Amino acid sequence: MSESSSPRTAPPPLPFTAAADGGALLRSLTGLLARWLPRQRWFAGKGRPLGGLTLVSVTEVLPCRADGTVPGLLHLLVRTLPGRDHRPPAAQQVPAPSAGAPGEAGDDCYQLLLGVRPVLPPALAHALVGRPADGPLHGRSVYEALADPRLASLLLERFRTPGTLGPLSFSRAPGSAIPTAPPARLLDGEQTNSSVVYGTSHILKVFRRVSPGINPDLELPLALARAGCTRVPAPSAWFEAAGPDTGTDPMTLGVLQPYLPGCADGWQLATGALARRADFGAAAHSLGRATAEVHTALAGALPTQVLHRSQLEQTATAMHERLTAATAAVPALRPYRAGLRRSFEALADFARRGGRCTAQRLHGDLHLGQVLRPAGPDGGTGRWTVIDFEGEPASPLAERRRPQPPVRDIAGMLRSFDYAACQHVASGPWAEAWARASRTAYCRGYAEAGGTDPLGQPELLRAYETDKAVYEVLYEARHRPGWLHVPMSAIRRLAALPPAGAHR
Incomplete structure (x- = not known):
């Protein structure tokens, strides 16, 4: 990236990155990682067999000294290999999706940050990966480094001094202020990545499943910052790794952004309003304005295109195909198949009648959990901020960077209002009316x-x-069967509606 400032080259990587040592290291860790990886929230292959691991790169960020006076820090990029599924057919009633979709243990590249100590302190016992029985780290404790405030703080220090370390490169936005040694804490509850908060000033998102190319969660906030859009926190710094193959683009590994203390996300605010039986119309109206401002800024900063008949018909066909696959996997969908198809047929008919629309870069996974607002006793007031521009992490990077109609983001937010209403403890006619008014x-x-x-x-x-x-x-159906009733309520509503645009 060209926006780093005052780069300086770090000393050459230590011998740990030599091919022979790296191979020995991975062999000694493979068994431990094969047991540890599937238990992590961000691992994409839940419930699927893991066939093996190959090493993409290993970098000794902090030396793993034999005396153990300070913890060592290793950065690894490992590729998972899919294994064969030997489960009985009854255990596979909801099939694994096609390549790149949630839940598949495929040929994925994961970023690991591993701490190394002779003995793990009790406060870090929960972060233990294991103790290698052989290899370069024989007998030492290997653990999740981001859970160690000392090692997490070291990463922040790397951003203060941009430069390279083996295959890793650290960049800093011009003029960004990065504090010295604020307390670090790893956030709980995330699904696809890991985030560390530094004091009350910054948050570092570390991408776990990585691929060549700039991540939209770096690309789009940088573009919005250049466009002067203040609805999105501007990146302060980021780090990347060289592509795994010759000629491939660098891989975005993490982004450091300003932290917004005292804010609640839209899901918390919406469900809080539901619990108080309070109207959410004014908040939803201002959120709609915020979404439009972000879309307008993105359309001005990055290329757009117009989708004509052929592209819209292809979109409708793809939607039909996804419905067919979903009904094969989830029998509860089958009674509503014909009604749902009417929505996609109406889109194809719109295209045949000369309909068209603009496509542009989007958020890609917009919902109430991706927007923040200052919290308060009145349920939240003030300016909405939009975060997490990664898109749907399970989708291929090229797909997430493809221009799409703005209604894709809008539809995601409308579905989020329905989710909040359906999860409300007193869901019923009042909550349904709340969702309609908010939409x-x-x-x-x-x-x-x-x-x-x-x-x-x-x-x-x-x-x-x-x-x-x-x-x-x-x-x-695949991940949270207890929540299946939420989208099924929308399926029944959408399938029963008359065809869109039928009045025309």
């Missing part, structure tokens, strides 16, 4: 700030909302 207010706010009414092309919005609900059914 309407959000669309009105978007139309006012963006100049385009999301309801102006009902075929597009309905198709994308239906496609999102179908995805949710497949996800919940």
